[in-house]
Amino acid sequence: MRTKTLLTALAALAAGILTSNAQVYSANVVGYASVATPNAGVNYLLTIPFAIGVSNGANEVFGNNLPEFSSILIWHPNTSSYTFSKTDTGSPTGWSDNADSPISPPVLPVGQGFFLNPSDANVTNVFSGAIAVNVGTSNSIPLPNAGVNYLVGCLVPYAGSVTNGNNSGGGPNLNGLPEFSSVLIWNPNTSSYTFSKTDTGSPTGWSDNADSPVAPPTISVGQGLFVSPSDVNAKWTTGL
Amino acid sequence: MLNGRQVCNLKQNNNSRNQYNIMKKLVLTIVSAFAVTGIAFAQGDINWSSISPSAMTAQTNSFLYSPLFGGGTANGPGTGAAGVTGSATTSGLSYYYELLYNTSFTGSQVAGASSPSNSFATLFGGTWLDAGRGGTNSSTAGRLTPINSGTSLTVPWAAGVTNNIILVGWSANLGTSWGTVSNELATGSYIGILQGLGQNGFFGVSAAGFIAPNSADPGVTVFATAAGPQGLPINSLLTPLYLLPVPEPTTIALAGLSGLSLLMFRRRKV
Numbered sequence: 001m002r003t004k005t006l007l008t009a010l011a012a013l014a015a016g017i018l019t020s021n022a023q024v025y026s027a028n029v030v031g032y033a034s035v036a037t038p039n040a041g042v043n044y045l046l047t048i049p050f051a052i053g054v055s056n057g058a059n060e061v062f063g064n065n066l067p068e069f070s071s072i073l074i075w076h077p078n079t080s081s082y083t084f085s086k087t088d089t090g091s092p093t094g095w096s097d098n099a100d101s102p103i104s105p106p107v108l109p110v111g112q113g114f115f116l117n118p119s120d121a122n123v124t125n126v127f128s129g130a131i132a133v134n135v136g137t138s139n140s141i142p143l144p145n146a147g148v149n150y151l152v153g154c155l156v157p158y159a160g161s162v163t164n165g166n167n168s169g170g171g172p173n174l175n176g177l178p179e180f181s182s183v184l185i186w187n188p189n190t191s192s193y194t195f196s197k198t199d200t201g202s203p204t205g206w207s208d209n210a211d212s213p214v215a216p217p218t219i220s221v222g223q224g225l226f227v228s229p230s231d232v233n234a235k236w237t238t239g240l
Numbered sequence: 241m242l243n244g245r246q247v248c249n250l251k252q253n254n255n256s257r258n259q260y261n262i263m264k265k266l267v268l269t270i271v272s273a274f275a276v277t278g279i280a281f282a283q284g285d286i287n288w289s290s291i292s293p294s295a296m297t298a299q300t301n302s303f304l305y306s307p308l309f310g311g312g313t314a315n316g317p318g319t320g321a322a323g324v325t326g327s328a329t330t331s332g333l334s335y336y337y338e339l340l341y342n343t344s345f346t347g348s349q350v351a352g353a354s355s356p357s358n359s360f361a362t363l364f365g366g367t368w369l370d371a372g373r374g375g376t377n378s379s380t381a382g383r384l385t386p387i388n389s390g391t392s393l394t395v396p397w398a399a400g401v402t403n404n405i406i407l408v409g410w411s412a413n414l415g416t417s418w419g420t421v422s423n424e425l426a427t428g429s430y431i432g433i434l435q436g437l438g439q440n441g442f443f444g445v446s447a448a449g450f451i452a453p454n455s456a457d458p459g460v461t462v463f464a465t466a467a468g469p470q471g472l473p474i475n476s477l478l479t480p481l482y483l484l485p486v487p488e489p490t491t492i493a494l495a496g497l498s499g500l501s502l503l504m505f506r507r508r509k510v
Contacts, residue, residue, distance in 0.1 A: 041295070041464020041473050043287070069294035073391060073458060082391045082458070084289045090380065098290040098389055100380040115458055117287075119294035121466050189469045191454040 029135065029240070032128035033157055035222040040121045043073070045186035047113045047153020047224040050129030058085075059094055059105040061127060067120035072106050074114050075151035082115070111141045113151035113224020127222060131156055131240065138167050138239035143229045149184070153224045155238040163205065163216040168239040172219060174227070178234055183217050184226035193226070282398035284453025286460050288373050289391045291337075291384040295463040298335065298409050298479045299382055300442050306482035308363065308445075333442070335481065337384055337409040338418035339371040339462065341395065345402045349472055350448045363445070364426040368406065370418050371395045375407075382478075384409075392457035399455040402471055405462065407446040409481050413439050425484075434486050441484040446476035 030050075037044045053060025058072060066087045073082040085106045088096040095105045108114055110132040116125075132155050133139045139155045154172045158164070162183065164171025174183070177198045184193040196214050199207040206216045219225060227236065305312050344350075344367070362368065373393060378385040397403050408418065414430055415421045424430040425443065434441045451471040453460050464473035 039468045040466040041292075041461040042468045042470075043458050043461065067294070069292050071290060071292070073289070082289065084389075084391075086290060086292070088293075099385045100293075100378040100383055117461060119292060119465060191460055191470050192456050 029131040030129065031131060031157065032126055033221045035125045035127065037116060037118045037123045037125060038121060039188070040067075040118055042188050043115045043117050043186075043191065044188050045113055045151075045224040046116050046125075046222055048108045048110060048127050048129075049131070049154060049157035049222060050127050051110055051132050052127065052129035055107055056109050057105040057107050061108055062087075062125065065123070065125060066116075067118055067123065069119040070123075071117045071119075072108075072114055073117075074106050074108075074112075075149075077145075077148050077150050080149065087119075111139075111153055111155050113153045113226070125222075133238060133240040135240050138169075138237050140235040140237040143227060143234040143236060144232060146178075146230055146232050146234075147228060149226045149228045151224060152227055152236060153222075154219060155236075156240050157221040158238070159219060159221045161216045161218050166239070167237045170239075173238055174216075174236060176235070176237060177227070178229055178231035180230040181234065182226075182228045182230075184228075185217050185219070186225070198230075282396075282401075283394035284397060284399035284401065284460070285392045285455055285457065286373070286395050286451070286453050286462050287391050287458045288386050288393045288462065289389050289458070291375050291386055292461075292463045293380075293383045295465050295473065295475045295477065296384060296407065296446065296479065297382040297477050298337075298377075298384065298444065298481055300411075300481045300483075301444075302440060302442075302483050304480070304482050305485045306443055308443075309482075309485050312485075333439070334412040335377045335409055335442070336412055336416060336418075336421075337375040337407050339373040339395075339405060339407055340368040340418075341371045341397065341403045341405050342368050343397070343403050345404050345450050349450065350404050363408075364422055369396070371405070374418070376412075392459045395453055397453065399453050402450050402452040404448055404450050405474060406448045407474055407476070407479070409442075409444050409446075409479065411440070411442040411481070413437055414441050414443070414484075430484060431486050434484065441486070442481040443484055444479055444481035446474050446479045449474040 033049060035046060048056060048061050068089055069086050071084060071086040073084060075082055083106070084098045085095050085103055086098070087094060088100070090096070091102040093102050093104055095103050097103050106114070141152050141155065143150050156169070158172045160171055162172045162174035165173040166175065167173065179200055180197050182195060182197040184195055186193055194217070195209045196206045196217050197209075198205060199211070201207070202213040204213045204215055206214050208214045217225070303313055373395065374387045375384045376387055377383070410421050414424055414433065424433065430441060449472045451460050451462060451473060454470065460470040461468065461473050463475070465475050
C-alpha cells in the first residue's frame with residue numbers, strides 16, 4: 001500500500017519541547033495523513049491514527065469522501081467475526097448493513113484496525129485530527145487474551161519497523177510482546193497475509209511460520225495489522 | 241501330476257495372490273479416492289458479506305422474454321420497444337440468486353450467459369456449476385443481500401485459480417434452490433408450475449466476471465465496479481430478470497389437438 005504522511009505540526013511542537021527544561025510536558029499534537037486506496041473492490045487494512053470529531057465515527061473520519069456503497073469491516077476479537085457496514089445515501093444515517101437496513105456509522109477509534117473496501121478506484125483518504133498520545137506520555141492498547149487475534153493500529157502515526165522505538169517514542173514499539181506472539185500484515189494486492197512471530201531464537205528476533213528468521217514486520221502510517229499475543233495481559237505501549 | 245499337498249499349496253498361493261491383488265486394488269482405490277477428494281475439496285475463499293449495490297442490482301422485465309428462451313416480446317414480435325421494467329421487489333414476488341462458475345477461463349471476460357452467443361445448453365448442460373453461494377432481494381428495491389453471509393466463505397475451487405463467474409436470478413415462485421430451478425428451466429416443467437399459480441415467472445443472468453479466490457479472511461471481492469488484483473468482479477447494474485414464456489392454455493389445447501389429429505391420420509394411412 002502506498003502511503004504518504006505529512007505531520008505538519010510536529011516540528012513546531014518539538015521546538016517548544018526543547019525549551020521546556022525536561023519537565024513532563026503534555027500538549028495536543030495535530031496532524032494529518034494521506035492514505036491512498038487505489039483499487040475498487042479491494043480490501044485495505046487501515047487504522048485511524050488521529051482523534052477526529054466527537055467519536056471517530058466513520059462519518060467524521062471520512063466525511064463525504066467515500067464513494068457510495070464503499071464498505072467497512074469491523075473486527076470483533078472475542079467472536080472472531082466482522083460487522084459489515086456500507087455508505088448509503090439512501091439511509092437516514094448515511095450508512096446501512098448488508099440487508100440495506102439503516103445503521104449508525106461505524107466507530108473507528110484510534111488503535112483499532114478495520115478493512116475499507118472502496119466502491120470506486122483512486123480514492124485518497126485524508127485523516128486529519130489530534131494525535132491520541134500527548135507529548136511526554138504513552139498510551140497502551142490492551143491485548144488481554146492469549147491466542148486471540150486483535151485487529152489494531154499504532155496509536156501514534158509512526159511508520160517503519162514495529163521494533164523501532166520504545167515506551168517513550170521513536171517508533172511503533174511492538175517490542176514488549178510475549179515470546180511467539182504473532183503478527184499478520186495484510187497485502188491488498190495479493191489479498192493475503194504475511195505471518196511473522198516474535199522469536200528470541202532468531203537473530204532478528206522474528207521468524208516466519210517455518211521458524212526461519214525474517215525481518216521484523218513494518219507498517220506505514222494508517223496501516224492496521226493483526227496481533228495475537230501468546231500470553232495473557234499483553235499490551236502495545238506507544239509513546240511520544 | 242500334483243499331489244494333494246501341492247494342490248493345497250497352489251490354492252493357498254492363489255488365495256494369497258488374490259488377496260494381494262484385492263489389497264493392491266483397495267490401496268489404489270483409496271489413493272485415487274484421496275486424490276479425487278483433494279481435487280473436489282480444493283476450496284478458496286470469497287467475501288460473501290454483502291452484494292454491493294454499486295455493482296449488482298436487478299430489475300424485472302415483464303415485456304421481454306429471456307434470450308435463452310428465444311427472446312421476443314410478450315405481445316408478439318415487433319410490438320413495441322423493450323423496457324417494461326420494475327425493480328425486483330415491486331412486482332409482488334421475492335427473488336433468489338445463485339453464484340455460478342465455470343472453469344474455462346481464457347484470460348478475458350466471457351459473454352454473458354444470457355447473450356445470444358451462449359446457448360441454453362451452456363447454462364444448464366453442466367458448463368456453469370453452482371458455487372454454493374446464494375442471495376435474495378433486500379428490503380430496498382433492486383438490491384440484493386446474501387443468504388448465509390460471511391467475510392470468508394468457501395467456493396468449490398482452489399485459492400489462486402481464476403474461474404469465470406456469473407450470478408443467476410429467478411422469481412421465488414419457481415423454487416428456492418438453483419438445483420430445482422435449473423431442472424425446471426431445462427425440462428420446461430416450470431410452465432406447469434406457473435400456469436398452476438397463475439403468475440409470471442422471471443429469470444436472468446448477470447454480466448460475467450472472473451476471480452481468483454484467496455485463502456484468507458476477508459475473502460476476495462465478488463462484486464465491484466472495476467477490475468482488481470484478484471480479477472474482474474461482477475459488475476452488472478440493472479441486471480434484467482426476463483419474463484419466462486408460458487403458453488396460453490388454449491395454445492396448449494390446440495397443440496394437443498394437432499398432435500392427436502396427426503396420430504389419427506397416421507393410423508388411417510397404415
